Amino acid sequence: MTKTGHVEMVHGGGGRAMADLIDGLFLRYLKNPCLEQAHDAAVLRPQSGRPVLTTDGHVVSPLFFPGGDIGALSVHGTLNDLAMAGAMPVALTVSFILEEGFSLADLERIVRSMADAARAAGVPVVAGDTKVVERGKGDGVYISTTGLGIAPEGVDIGPHRVQPGQAILLSGTIGDHGCAILSKRENLGFETEICSDSAALHRLVAAMIAISPSIALLRDPTRGGLAATLNEVAHAAGVGMALEEAAIPVHQDVAAACELLGLDPLHIANEGKLVAICDAGDADALLKAMRDDPLGRQAMRIGSVVEDDAALVEMTTRFGGRRIVDWLAGEQLPRIC
Amino acid sequence: MTKTGHVEMVHGGGGRAMADLIDGLFLRYLKNPCLEQAHDAAVLRPQSGRPVLTTDGHVVSPLFFPGGDIGALSVHGTLNDLAMAGAMPVALTVSFILEEGFSLADLERIVRSMADAARAAGVPVVAGDTKVVERGKGDGVYISTTGLGIAPEGVDIGPHRVQPGQAILLSGTIGDHGCAILSKRENLGFETEICSDSAALHRLVAAMIAISPSIALLRDPTRGGLAATLNEVAHAAGVGMALEEAAIPVHQDVAAACELLGLDPLHIANEGKLVAICDAGDADALLKAMRDDPLGRQAMRIGSVVEDDAALVEMTTRFGGRRIVDWLAGEQLPRIC
Structure with missing residues (x-):
């Protein structure tokens, strides 16, 4: 996607380089009909039951650790917050904040791990966003994940x-x-x-x-x-x-x-x-x-x-x-x- | 909330200091029945129609600018992404990534502005998350906002x-x-x-x-x-x-x-x-x-x-x-x- 193999400021500029990053990396691994609507917002099927929303920022350091990485963690953490309200997950959204200079190979590894975790859980990532910040204003990658779930009637947990x-x-x-x-x-x-x-x-x-x-x-x-x-x-x-x-x-x-x-x-x-x-x-x-x-x-x-x-x-x-x-x-x- | 008036690592530790920050700042301005459930996930009323989800990371620099700031911007941007799918907003979630040393007075100004924007739009912030990263690993504050909306039947935009x-x-x-x-x-x-x-x-x-x-x-x-x-x-x-x-x-x-x-x-x-x-x-x-x-x-x-x-x-x-x-x-x- 770039000659250098690293995230550059241009990947966050809203132009062609960003479109290439989205198509070549995020869509490649996270592909599903909602995400492919290629719009800022994803329109889902009607759901019956009480909607449950949760959000979590992930800033784990190091990004890769025994048994996981920030990608899988950001999926599991959000699914668990839904589950703790008794809700079954319907969809996830992810917001990436990338630091200039971060390795695109590491980013790919993280996105692949996120995609694997979402697939194993049976939950699609339906919308995303990517921003790039200058070197020294981040720490590789931060991920904020939000989950929408549905709580069955009659379950009252708290x-x-x-x-x-x-x-x-x-x-x-x-x-x-x-x-x-x-x-x-x-x-x-x-x-x-x-x-x-x-x-x-x-x-x-x-x-x-x-x-x-x-x-x-x-x-x-x-x-x-x-x-x-x-x-x-x-x-x-x-x-x-x-x-x-x-x-x-x-x-x-x-x-x-x-x-x-x-x-x-x-x-x-x-x-x-x-x-x-x-x-x-x-x-x-x-x-x-x-x-x-x-x-x-x-x-x-x-x-x-x-x-x-x-x-x-x-x-x-x-x-x-x-x-x-x-x-x-x-x-x-x-x-x- | 702290003697120094600045964000400290302790505010992200999951202990009492974080609870104090949440009660004293976030809940104070963003208060609503869902957020007060004081749980990681917010349970909403059932909604009829197609759910619409969108997410956006906000890394604007400077944080304050003529006509707005990152707080209001993070609300407007997300509501607009929902609106562009023809959806009326139901609820917002926010994920803050704070840099150690960031001024608590500036954070308060941002949260207040976010609360004002959400109130003016008639949309509650129902769930949130706060993480703190070390000095030099962020840029004051990054905000990822996610919106849930409902698209009326018959509207097909794309x-x-x-x-x-x-x-x-x-x-x-x-x-x-x-x-x-x-x-x-x-x-x-x-x-x-x-x-x-x-x-x-x-x-x-x-x-x-x-x-x-x-x-x-x-x-x-x-x-x-x-x-x-x-x-x-x-x-x-x-x-x-x-x-x-x-x-x-x-x-x-x-x-x-x-x-x-x-x-x-x-x-x-x-x-x-x-x-x-x-x-x-x-x-x-x-x-x-x-x-x-x-x-x-x-x-x-x-x-x-x-x-x-x-x-x-x-x-x-x-x-x-x-x-x-x-x-x-x-x-x-x-x-x-």
Whole structure:
């Protein structure tokens, strides 16, 4: 597309070079009838049900990491935000902000990975936009992805439905994504086989809703990790949470990396895990449905919702003590997603 | 929100500082029942009609310019992309990528301007996301905005409907936005009173569709200007275009600035103008409806669609000559929107 093999300012100018980039790269991989309307906006088929919208900016560094890259991540993250509202995905849009000088081969790898993730999830990318910024005003590529989904009637998921006595379920190990990213940051210099758990959870969620349509809450513990997610929900719902450390699955390499770096797996980002809160009587059936899905094999009941006006998240440790699981006031891991 | 008055990495960490930024700034100005669901995804009311999706990244430099700023621009640009598909807007989402060190006062000014533009248009911002990148990896703030609209049944707008013999209409002067941006670029050093035409065109479009539901094409000539827009359409539709230079309105200050800088107003970006292509018999009624709207007062018929296998856009100049209006192979004005 250019002689240099790199993104140039001209790719963002609205002229022929941009048209060539769109045809030769984005349309080539992301091709579908909507995107081929070749218009700024995509017109979809009428949908019945409640529309659900979500958006997410992706600035992950490094762009490529064990188990994924920014392209797949930007698809999975957005599909998961829809799924956490109980919605099935209908369409995605993507906005690229490219830095002058970025390798077109790397861009192609990212777009291909995005296309593979979207195809695997069965969701088309129907509209996109590309801007180019000068060298030193970006970091290779940033991607903002937006998802449109449809929530079935009768499903009502949110902190307003969280009540004392309910069970807290977790779909698998925590900290994998954050540790995979950290292992690639040059200044940290630790080696591990840990892969990001980046994955699209909408099929797992569909299976869960089929078993228990009255599920109270779903969340994917991304930035800030499980600790931030549970504290946000506790705060919004005006309840406390009582966790059992021994029930929370952590991969042994993640545990080792965290010990080395002085980090707590509860604070580390995930990209393919979910927390569910449900009536205690539904917990076993839900756990079974989760474990039947490849993305929920290690699902566990990790605790209960309790009455607490202070909205604290507390944990019984492996050694029988109790500690407060706080969310971080400061920043632990920037550019993680 | 912080002692320093600047964006810090901690604002993107997923912890308390980010929650404070969201509550204290974004929710404060953009407040609405959907956004207050305080979830990653917003659940909307069921909509009848065809959903329309569009997304746009905004990297305009400078962030503040005569007649607007990146906040209002990011709302107008997205609403206009929906309007160009004949869709009425339902909801917006916004993704902010903030650079460490960016002034929180400037961010507040931008969010307030965005909120004002959304309120004036009658469209809520229902979901958002904020990421922070290190100093030198951004340029203050980038905003990706996505719009969901609904296209009424029966309206079918696109290059496939463009035919020889149809009339080409333009809603007003061209080049105002690009010249307003240029006047603020420090290295150019020209002064002018030109203001950006940044505006939301969905009400103008609704009035036009009410008069002529069979309108064939609508486009807003942004990046690459009127020249790029008409060339794209000619190319997609396999037709030629014959323009009359004398009929194309250009503000005298824009004409003067273009002469000074050696630019062609046909290549300069607009943010509050539209091109319409319609059956010749509908042109007068449409022009009247456009001129009745504050954003279409200076609407003109600027030419006709003609048969041309080469898909050229040609123009009869003020002096009676003819020239080809090409789109630019290279870049003229980067970071314009």
